[in-house]
Amino acid sequence: xxxxxxxxxxxxxxxxxxxxxxxxxxxxxxxxxxxxxxxxxxxxxxxxxxxxxxxxxxxxxxxxxxxxxxxxxxxxxxxxxxxxxxxxxxxxxxxxxxxxxxxxxxxxxxxxxxxxxxxxxxxxxxxxxxxxxxxxxxxxxxxxxxxxxxxxxxxxxxxxxxxxxxxxxxxxxxxxxxxxxxxxxxxxxxxxxxxxxxxxxxxxxxx
Amino acid sequence: xxxxxxxxxxxxxxxxxxxxxxxxxxxxxxxxxxxxxxxxxxxxxxxxxxxxxxxxxxxxxxxxxxxxxxxxxxxxxxxxxxxxxxxxxxxxxxxxxxxxxxxxxxxxxxxxxxxxxxxxxxxxxxxxxxxxxxxxxxxxxxxxxxxxxxxxxxxxxxxxxxxxxxxxxxxxxxxxxxxxxxxxxxxxxxxxxxxxxxxxxxxxxxxxxxxxxxxxxxxxxxxxxxxxxxxxxxxxxxxxxxxxxxxxxxxxxxxxxxxxxxxxxxxxxxxxxxxxxxxxxxxxxxxxxxxxxxxxxxxxxxxxxxxxxxxxxxxxxxxxxxxxxxxxxxxxxxxxxxxxxxxxxxxxxxxxxxxxxxxxxxxxxxxxxxxxxxxxxxxxxxxxxxxxxxxxxxxxxxxxxxxxxxxxxxxxxxxxxxxxxxxxxxxxxxxxxxxxxxxxxxxxxxxxxxxxxxxxxxxxxxxxxxxx
Numbered sequence: 001x002x003x004x005x006x007x008x009x010x011x012x013x014x015x016x017x018x019x020x021x022x023x024x025x026x027x028x029x030x031x032x033x034x035x036x037x038x039x040x041x042x043x044x045x046x047x048x049x050x051x052x053x054x055x056x057x058x059x060x061x062x063x064x065x066x067x068x069x070x071x072x073x074x075x076x077x078x079x080x081x082x083x084x085x086x087x088x089x090x091x092x093x094x095x096x097x098x099x100x101x102x103x104x105x106x107x108x109x110x111x112x113x114x115x116x117x118x119x120x121x122x123x124x125x126x127x128x129x130x131x132x133x134x135x136x137x138x139x140x141x142x143x144x145x146x147x148x149x150x151x152x153x154x155x156x157x158x159x160x161x162x163x164x165x166x167x168x169x170x171x172x173x174x175x176x177x178x179x180x181x182x183x184x185x186x187x188x189x190x191x192x193x194x195x196x197x198x199x200x201x202x203x204x205x206x207x
Numbered sequence: 208x209x210x211x212x213x214x215x216x217x218x219x220x221x222x223x224x225x226x227x228x229x230x231x232x233x234x235x236x237x238x239x240x241x242x243x244x245x246x247x248x249x250x251x252x253x254x255x256x257x258x259x260x261x262x263x264x265x266x267x268x269x270x271x272x273x274x275x276x277x278x279x280x281x282x283x284x285x286x287x288x289x290x291x292x293x294x295x296x297x298x299x300x301x302x303x304x305x306x307x308x309x310x311x312x313x314x315x316x317x318x319x320x321x322x323x324x325x326x327x328x329x330x331x332x333x334x335x336x337x338x339x340x341x342x343x344x345x346x347x348x349x350x351x352x353x354x355x356x357x358x359x360x361x362x363x364x365x366x367x368x369x370x371x372x373x374x375x376x377x378x379x380x381x382x383x384x385x386x387x388x389x390x391x392x393x394x395x396x397x398x399x400x401x402x403x404x405x406x407x408x409x410x411x412x413x414x415x416x417x418x419x420x421x422x423x424x425x426x427x428x429x430x431x432x433x434x435x436x437x438x439x440x441x442x443x444x445x446x447x448x449x450x451x452x453x454x455x456x457x458x459x460x461x462x463x464x465x466x467x468x469x470x471x472x473x474x475x476x477x478x479x480x481x482x483x484x485x486x487x488x489x490x491x492x493x494x495x496x497x498x499x500x501x502x503x504x505x506x507x508x509x510x511x512x513x514x515x516x517x518x519x520x521x522x523x524x525x526x527x528x529x530x531x532x533x534x535x536x537x538x539x540x541x542x543x544x545x546x547x548x549x550x551x552x553x554x555x556x557x558x559x560x561x562x563x564x565x566x567x568x569x570x571x572x573x574x575x576x577x578x579x580x581x582x583x584x585x586x587x588x589x590x591x592x593x594x595x596x597x598x599x600x601x602x603x604x605x606x607x608x609x610x611x612x613x614x615x616x617x618x619x620x621x622x623x624x625x626x627x628x629x630x631x632x633x634x635x636x637x638x639x640x641x642x643x644x645x646x647x648x649x650x651x652x653x654x655x656x657x658x659x660x661x662x663x664x665x666x667x668x669x670x671x672x673x674x675x
Contacts, residue, residue: 025525026401026501030639035618039272039286041246041293053646080402083435084639086337087244088353109405109437110337114353167369170228180255183232183363189223190365193234194261197220198469199327202462
């Protein structure tokens with residue numbers, strides 16, 4: 001875990017860093033952060049517990065414990081990463097460990113929206129390209145430069161055209177991934193909508 | 208792109224604006240909160256100096272961390288006590304209705320909102336919990352969100368979201384005797400896979416779905432997320448309306464008539480367009496049990512655990528992981544697998560009808576001496592009803608422990624946990640590695656009736672042998 005954590009803020013366009021490869025499909029959020037660590041009222045100490053049970057089982061051989069992955073910030077995963085529980089604690093734990101971006105074959109929906117909401121861009125690549133990165137990482141460290149504007153990832157030996165949902169890409173570039181103020185800009189529209197909804201009117205005894 | 212489905216209609220009704228990035232701003236009609244995913248959201252409101260915009264549209268209860276053996280305050284677990292205190296304080300400060308322990312209305316959030324009549328057709332419902340899809344059983348569009356999105360709903364009553372595609376899952380015929388909604392949904396997830404639903408809302412339809420009770424429909428929609436679909440729903444019908452009628456927060460008198468007229472108009476059109484349609488025959492579904500570490504890794508009670516060669520290339524990696532973790536051999540029968548713990552409860556199967564069906568199996572029988580079995584009602588209301596019907600006594604007479612309401616060993620945030628590599632027969636929704644509180648604990652998901660049968664025999668059994 002990195003000692004000084006500062007959450008991302010504002011526009012996000014470039015991410016440069018070392019890749020850490022984690023192999024496996026359907027890695028769920030219970031594995032990313034087991035439920036017992038959810039007994040907290042803030043996210044501050046989650047970084048040290050990321051993948052706690054998997055790491056304990058592998059006794060120092062888990063990618064998040066390997067010396068060569070120290071200071072890595074771009075996580076490379078396989079398919080359906082982050083499935084299961086909606087706990088934002090999972091991406092928060094990854095972020096507090098040092099992850100700034102994730103590249104994978106595919107992501108679970110709620111995990112993906114949680115990542116966007118806290119400022120972690122998630123990119124997809126075909127299975128073949130992910131395997132190419134993961135094989136490369138087996139033998140040497142991979143330093144990637146990610147250009148979000150053009151959806152490109154470059155390194156000494158490998159280059160990829162990354163895919164990301166267009167709405168997510170725009171939100172990172174404009175800073176609107178931190179959505180609250182953008183949503184509040186439409187305060188009048190929200191009030192109008194509230195007044196128009198049929199069920200607001202017939203739920204007069206609603207709380 | 209889907210057109211004129213219930214999902215399209217409810218989405219369009221709640222759309223506030225198109226956001227600059229291209230996603231939609233969606234109004235959330237009902238926001239449910241609990242102690243685990245809300246404290247940081249309230250903290251963020253404070254940091255941003257924002258208020259809760261519509262306090263009346265948010266309802267709170269406490270479920271994940273509550274002990275089920277002794278609920279006296281302060282809780283023995285200091286961290287659990289701190290979480291409930293934080294929720295109490297936040298609700299008081301922001302004037303949010305909170306169904307606390309002892310109120311008569313506390314329980315698992317996805318059990319409580321429907322039984323209070325808060326969950327209604329045509330609403331959008333969000334909660335910081337992935338099983339929010341449960342509420343789709345009423346023809347609402349309901350989905351799980353993370354804590355930052357909880358913050359956004361509190362502050363704005365809206366969310367920035369991309370519209371989902373819609374897949375209809377048409378279930379023909381009807382379920383056979385001894386086969387339940389849980390078996391059907393496990394079967395669906397097995398056939399489609401755990402990630403097929405990514406980017407989709409699932410519409411469950413067809414004669415077999417129509418036949419199901421509201422509580423069975425909740426079981427189906429609850430597990431949409433285990434198939435990757437953040438949202439699952441069923442078009443509302445007479446059963447939906449009569450379930451809601453006379454509930455505490457249901458519309459009353461002339462408001463009921465207006466509500467009913469509107470609800471009756473809410474369904475997918477006959478010629479609506481889906482992004483995808485899947486058809487299956489519900490009469491072919493058998494009692495189903497998971498053998499692996501994802502809810503998609505299931506088989507019928509009389510089947511063998513699949514050989515690696517029988518699986519598609521994409522499923523092999525997780526299957527190999529599952530054989531090892533579960534200590535199962537490919538080709539082994541799941542039937543007669545010894546179990547150590549039996550758990551009946553959770554937002555999937557902790558409702559009164561679940562307890563009734565399990566009690567029917569247990570009546571006059573004893574739990575195997577090798578098994579620790581416990582039943583956790585989904586809510587205080589469910590517990591009261593069960594006691595009125597004498598179900599608690601049937602459970603206790605058989606050797607089950609009868610507990611207080613909460614999420615309990617579904618995710619083991621309280622002291623109800625597996626120990627070491629114990630095997631549990633569980634009516635919950637996830638068999639992930641370590642899910643039930645032990646990093647090497649093993650979970651077999653099944654219907655409550657099947658859990659009861661496993662408890663009696665001390666091993667995975669076919670409940671149909673008990674109910675003839």
